[in-house]
Amino acid sequence: MTQLPTHTDKKLGLAIDLDTCVGCQACVTACKGWNDQGYGAALSDQNPYGADPYGTFLNRVHSYQVQPDIGAAQIINFPRSCLHCEDAPCVTVCPTGASYKRTEDGIVLVNEDACIGCGLCAWACPYGARELDQAAGVMKKCTLCVDRIYNENLPEEDREPACVRTCPTGARHFGDFADPDSKVSKLVAERGGYDLMPDLKTKPTNKYLPPRKKDIPQEASLLAPLLDIQATGFAGWLDKVLGKLG
Amino acid sequence: MKPAPSVILFTVLSGMGFGLLAFLGAGFVQPVGWLAFFHWGLGYGLAVGGLAASTFHLGNPQRALKAFTQWQTSWLSREAWASVLTLVLLAPVALSDWLGLGWPRVTGLIGAVACFGTVFTTSMIYAQIAAVPRWNNWTVPAMFVSFELTGGALLSGQVLPALIGCSALILALYAHKTKGDVAFAKRGQTLGKATGLDQVGSATVFEQPHTSPNYLMREMIYVVARKHIARLWPIAFGAAAILPAVLVVLLPYHLLTFALAALIHLMGAAASRWLFFAQAEHVVGLYYGQR
Numbered sequence: 449m450t451q452l453p454t455h456t457d458k459k460l461g462l463a464i465d466l467d468t469c470v471g472c473q474a475c476v477t478a479c480k481g482w483n484d485q486g487y488g489a490a491l492s493d494q495n496p497y498g499a500d501p502y503g504t505f506l507n508r509v510h511s512y513q514v515q516p517d518i519g520a521a522q523i524i525n526f527p528r529s530c531l532h533c534e535d536a537p538c539v540t541v542c543p544t545g546a547s548y549k550r551t552e553d554g555i556v557l558v559n560e561d562a563c564i565g566c567g568l569c570a571w572a573c574p575y576g577a578r579e580l581d582q583a584a585g586v587m588k589k590c591t592l593c594v595d596r597i598y599n600e601n602l603p604e605e606d607r608e609p610a611c612v613r614t615c616p617t618g619a620r621h622f623g624d625f626a627d628p629d630s631k632v633s634k635l636v637a638e639r640g641g642y643d644l645m646p647d648l649k650t651k652p653t654n655k656y657l658p659p660r661k662k663d664i665p666q667e668a669s670l671l672a673p674l675l676d677i678q679a680t681g682f683a684g685w686l687d688k689v690l691g692k693l694g
Numbered sequence: 695m696k697p698a699p700s701v702i703l704f705t706v707l708s709g710m711g712f713g714l715l716a717f718l719g720a721g722f723v724q725p726v727g728w729l730a731f732f733h734w735g736l737g738y739g740l741a742v743g744g745l746a747a748s749t750f751h752l753g754n755p756q757r758a759l760k761a762f763t764q765w766q767t768s769w770l771s772r773e774a775w776a777s778v779l780t781l782v783l784l785a786p787v788a789l790s791d792w793l794g795l796g797w798p799r800v801t802g803l804i805g806a807v808a809c810f811g812t813v814f815t816t817s818m819i820y821a822q823i824a825a826v827p828r829w830n831n832w833t834v835p836a837m838f839v840s841f842e843l844t845g846g847a848l849l850s851g852q853v854l855p856a857l858i859g860c861s862a863l864i865l866a867l868y869a870h871k872t873k874g875d876v877a878f879a880k881r882g883q884t885l886g887k888a889t890g891l892d893q894v895g896s897a898t899v900f901e902q903p904h905t906s907p908n909y910l911m912r913e914m915i916y917v918v919a920r921k922h923i924a925r926l927w928p929i930a931f932g933a934a935a936i937l938p939a940v941l942v943v944l945l946p947y948h949l950l951t952f953a954l955a956a957l958i959h960l961m962g963a964a965a966s967r968w969l970f971f972a973q974a975e976h977v978v979g980l981y982y983g984q985r
């Protein structure tokens with residue numbers, strides 16, 4: 449059903465730390481690996497070893513150069529996957545009811561058996577979170593690893609999204625944003641987590657934690673405190689005499 | 695946005711078809727016998743052919759019937775309903791004209807209004823998308839409906855409605871172009887804002903996330919198509935609206951005059967629809983430092 453729920457019991461999503469992400473692309477690979485064999489149609493590749501490879505991915509990592517007003521330029525890596533928006537425009541445009549948002553946890557999913565592959569939802573998503581699989585002809589998107597997070601066949605520590613589980617720097621955090629005491633809610637409060645393109649009124653669940661302020665390199669000499677010492681006694685006398693001579 | 699031929703064909707042909715059906719339904723022309731058959735047949739053919747073309751770009755067209763289920767939220771679903779209802783509504787009048795049954799024309803009048811409603815739903819599929827600022831305004835329905843009016847008037851040989859249509863079309867095309875040219879800037883999104891990195895400094899792309907284009911880039915960041923924009927706009931204005939108006943005024947009132955005008959209009963409509971897609975920029979391009 450493409451009517452959005454007015455309320456979801458939980459708001460599951462990711463807090464993505466732009467300070468710690470090193471751009472290793474491990475989450476991209478882990479995401480493709482997990483989602484290639486579980487939920488729905490496989491994430492196909494076209495011409496994977498040729499000159500013009502093409503394939504479906506649910507998570508992409510961009511890399512930006514950012515020049516602050518003062519100080520050196522920084523490289524900031526920027527993972528981009530579905531934000532599981534509260535007012536998801538991708539859901540309401542869908543003519544078939546294939547796209548939906550779950551009432552229990554707010555996850556936005558595609559029922560591939562109903563999807564006609566019209567691509568309209570991918571147009572409606574401002575964040576480029578949906579890709580139409582060229583082999584299956586159905587829309588693919590991040591499932592928040594719905595087949596891991598509730599999966600009791602997996603050991604406890606694996607019941608989180610593949611991208612979160614694999615990140616070597618712990619830059620992706622999974623949790624419930626409806627619970628103010630959850631790890632992700634606290635991180636957002638502490639670090640000033642923000643929404644992407646809030647003016648488009650999609651109310652994303654996922655939040656981005658901004659890079660921390662970098663130290664500014666010191667211009668003054670490290671010996672500065674020493675140079676200011678007033679000598680006393682013999683050294684003081686010598687200082688005075690030498691000062692007069694100079 | 696990628697100007698897929700199937701979508702251009704679909705919107706242009708079905709728009710013209712519903713335009714013709716509207717004029718026939720409202721009784722502007724009331725052909726009889728086999729002439730009626732060909733007239734109505736052309737209208738139905740264009741409308742249905744256009745709708746059929748729209749299924750060509752579906753990944754799984756065999757499930758197309760499912761598109762009727764979500765009319766409460768989805769303009770695409772509403773369009774599916776509107777077009778089928780309109781075609782059914784007009785069938786008795788078409789039959790009556792063809793076979794000379796003399797049935798009441800009231801369903802034809804309702805059907806004529808429904809024709810415009812259908813094209814309006816088509817236009818809203820595009821106009822609703824906030825992520826494509828150029829489309830996200832009233833000029834899109836105004837343009838689509840003006841095309842329908844002009845195309846219908848030309849195909850049904852109506853001089854005055856054709857002139858009104860052409861004038862409306864010039865205004866609508868102009869409004870769409872001028873409003874569209876500043877729409878992206880007005881939405882106020884930049885790479886820095888889309889990523890939130892403007893809080894740190896000025897952001898530029900250092901490295902793309904993938905080395906060859908993906909679905910998003912092929913579908914929504916279709917830069918190649920924008921090469922001939924400057925040349926295509928005059929063609930769109932000239933062929934879609936100005937020339938047809940001049941032709942129906944200057945040439946004698948004859949079937950061939952209108953056939954020629956309609957054909958030129960069709961070419962202009964296709965050019966303008968190409969521009970409609972090619973010039974539309976999706977905000978996702980910002981993440982790639984492109985538009």
Ligand code: SF4
Pocket residue numbers: 529530531532533536537538539556572573574575576577578589650
């Ligand atoms: S990020 Fe895009 S695909 Fe995901 S819920 Fe929001 S609009 Fe839909």
Ligand code: SF4
Pocket residue numbers: 541542543544545546547558562563564565566567568569570586587
């Ligand atoms: S591609 Fe599938 S999920 Fe997306 S709008 Fe079309 S039918 Fe719905």
Ligand code: SF4
Pocket residue numbers: 478479480482483506507529530589590591592593609610611612
């Ligand atoms: S939550 Fe799962 S599906 Fe979503 S980006 Fe991470 S690994 Fe991919």
